[in-house]
Amino acid sequence: MNTVIAFVIIFGALVFFHELGHLIFAKRAGILCREFAIGFGPKIFSFKKDETVYTIRLLPIGGFVRMAGEDPEMIEVKPGYNIALLLNKENKVEKVILNNKEKYPQARVIEVEKADLEHEMYITGYEQGEDEVLQRFEVSDHSFFVVDGQEVQIAPYNRQFSSKTLGQRTAAIIAGPAMNFLLAFVILFALGFIQGAPVEDPKLGQLTEDGAAKEAGLQENDTVLSIDGEDTSSWLEVVEIIRDNPETELTFIVDRAGETLQFEVVPEANKAGEVTIGRIGAFGPVDKSFSSSLQYGFVETYTWTKEILFGLGQLVTGQFSIDMLSGPVGIYDITDQVADSGVVNLMRWAAILSINLGIVNMLPIPALDGGRLLFFLIEALRGKPIDRQKEGLVHFVGFALLMLLMLVVTWNDIQRIFL
Template identity: 55%
Template sequence: MTTIIAFIFVFGLIVFFHELGHFLFAKRSGILVRDFSIGFGPKIFAYRKKETQYTLRLLPIGGYVRMAGEDGEVVELKPGYRVGLILNDDEIVTKIIINGKDQYQDVQPLEVSGSDLEKELFIEGYEEYDEDKVVRYQVASDAVVVDGKIETIIAPYDRVFQSKSLGKRAMTIFAGPLFNFILAIIIFTILAFVSGSVPSNDPEIGQVMDNGAAQEAGLKQGDEVISINGKAMDSWQDIFSTVEKSPNKELDFKVERDGKTQDIDVTPKAEKAQDGTSVGKIGVAQPGSDSFWTKITYGFTQTWFWITQIGHVLGQMVTGDFSLNMLNGPVGIYTSTQEVVSYGFLTLLNWTAVLSINLGIVNLLPLPALDGGRLLFFLYELVRGKPLDPKKEGMVHFIGFALLMVLMLLVTWNDIQRAFF
C-alpha cells in the first residue's frame, strides 16, 4: 500500500506540474481552457470554476489540458433548430438551450434562421408568436449552450488556440516541460536546505573511508587537490574521472593542506563496475558544502546534471548503442519506486525530481503526439510562413500517438518480464 501511495504521489505531482504549465500559459494568452484533468479514465472528482472544469480521474498515468480549438467541439446551430434563450437585463443571450427547455423559467423560444458564435456573436430567427419577423440577439462571449445535461461554453475565435500568435502557442506548449524542470529545481533546492549540506564540485577530498587507498596513502578530508600526475584538477568530477580510469596505477596527488603543498602517491584499488569493467576507487566521498549560495544554486546545478545524463542516454538511441532495457514504463517506474520508498521520503523526493526532468525531456523530443512534435510543426510554420493543413497535422499526430502506444506496450511487457520472470 505504501508503494501505491508513493507511486500516485510521484506521478500525480509531476503530471500536475506539467499540465499546470500548459494551463497557466494558456490562460495568460487568453485561450479558453475547458478542462484541466489529472489522470485518465472514469472521473473520481470534478469541480467547475468559471469556464474550466477541474477533474481527477481514476488512472494516475497522465493528464491533459483541453483548450478550445483543439478538442473538435464546434457549436453549430443549423437553420430550423428550435431553441430556448436565456437573456440578461441587457437583452444579451447568456444561455442557448437546445434540449431541456422545460427545466428553465423565462425561456425565450426561437426558431433559428442564422447564427455566428465565433466572430460576430449573434443568433437570429423567428419568435414563436411572430413567425414573419426575424429578430436578432447579441450573444455573450461566455454564453453557454445547453444540450440536456451537457453544458458547453461557446468559444469566440479570439479565445481558441489557433487564433493566437505563433509565439503564444509555442510558449503554451513549451510550458509543460518547462514546469517539469521548475519542479525539479524546487525539489532539489528543498533537499539542499533540509539535508544541511549538498555535494560540492570543488576539487577537494571529502570524507575518507576506513581501509581505503586514500587513507592508506595519507590523504585527509579537506585536502585541496591541485593536480594529479601533473594534470590540473578544476573540479571533483575531474578527480573522480582520473581515479576511475586508473585502477591499480600509482597516481601523484599534489594537494594543499594548511597552506602547504605536498605530493602524495595513491594507488586506486580495482573494483568491478555494473557493466563488468574494472574501475579505480580510493575510498573518498564527494566534498560537501553548507553555504547558503551553494544550497540556492544546487537546484539548478543538479537539474542540469540530470538533463545531461538523460541526454546522454537519448544520444545512445541515436547512435544505435541502445536496448529496450534502457527504457522504463509505468510498471518499471512502479518497481523502482518500491525500492526507493524503502530509503525514506527524502530519497523519494529526489526520485520525483529525476522523473520530472525525464518527463520534461521526453516530451520535448521532436516526435508526433509529444510537445516537441508540436513545437516542430510551429518551427515549420515559422519557416514556411503558414501552418500545415490541420487535417494533415492531425493525421501525423494520430499515427505518432499510435506508434508511441505500441512502444509503451513493448516497454511495459519488458518491465513485467524483468519484474516477475
C-alpha cells in the same frame, strides 16, 4: 503501500506541473481552457473553478489541458434548430438551451435562421408565438450551451487556441516541458540545502562512528594538508591516496581551526568488485549555503539532461535497445527500490524523472509537445498554418503509435520483473 504512495505523489507532481505550465500560459494568452486533467480514461474526481474543470482520471499515463479550438467544437447551432434563449440584463444571450426547453419557461424559444457563435456572436431566428418577423439576438462573450442540463461554455474565436499569435501558442505548448525542468531544478536545489552541495576542498565531511578516521582522532571539518608527505589540494586527491593504500598506516597533517595537527590513520580494506580499496569512514565536504545549493541545482539539472540526451542518442543509433525502456510498471519497480534507500534518493529520482518527461515531450513526435512545435515551425516557414484536420489526423496517428509503444514497453516490464 509506501511505494504506492511515493509513486502516486511523484507521478502526480510531474504531470501536474507539466500541465500547469500549459494552463498558466494558455490562460495568460486568453485561451478558454475547458479541462485540466491528470490521467486519461474515466473521471474519478472533478471540480470546477472559474471556466475550467479540474479532473483526476483513472489511467495514470499522462494528462492534458483541453483548450477551446484545439478540437472541433462538438456543439453546433444550425438553421432549422428549435432552441431556447436566456437573456441577461443587457439583453444579450447568456444561455443557449438545446433540449429540455420546457424546464426553462422564462426562455425565448426560436427557430434558428442563422447563427455565428465564433466571430460576430449572434443568432437570428423566428420566435414562437410572434409574427413571422426575423429577430437578431446578440450573444454574450461569456455564454453557455445547455445540453441535458449541463452547461458548456461557448468559445468565441478570440478565446480559441488557433486565434492566438504563433508566439503565444508556442509559449503555451513549450511551458509544459519547461515546468518539468523547473521542477527538477527546485528539487535538486532543495537537496543542496538538505544534504549539502559537494565541494572540492580537501576537508573532511561527516565521519562514520566506527570508521578509521574517527578512531584515529580526526574530526569533521579538518582540512587535510598532506598525506604521507604528499600535499593535497582537493577532496579527490585525498580519496585517491586513501583508496590506493588499504591497511597501510598513513600520516595525515591537518589544519583544525588554525592549528596544525598530525594523525596516523590506517584505511580499512574494502572489496570493490575484484579490487581492494582503502576507506577511512569519511564523507566528502559539503556546503549548504544558498549560493552553493543554487549552483548545485543548475549543475545537476544540466548533468542529468546531458545524460538522458546521450541515452536517447544511443536509442536512435541502435546502441540502446527498446527492450531496455521502462514504462509505468518499470518506473514503479525502480521507485520501489529507490524508496527503500531514503527520502533523499527518492527526491533525486523524482528530479531525474521530471527531466526525462520534459525531454521526451520535446521530441518532434506527433501527439507530443515537440510534435506541436514542429507544426508551428512549419507554419512560420510557410507563412500560414497547416490544415487543422490534417494536423489533427497526424497527431491522432502519433498518439495511437505512442499507446502501442506504451503497451510493448509495459509488457516488457512485466516479463522482466514478474516472469
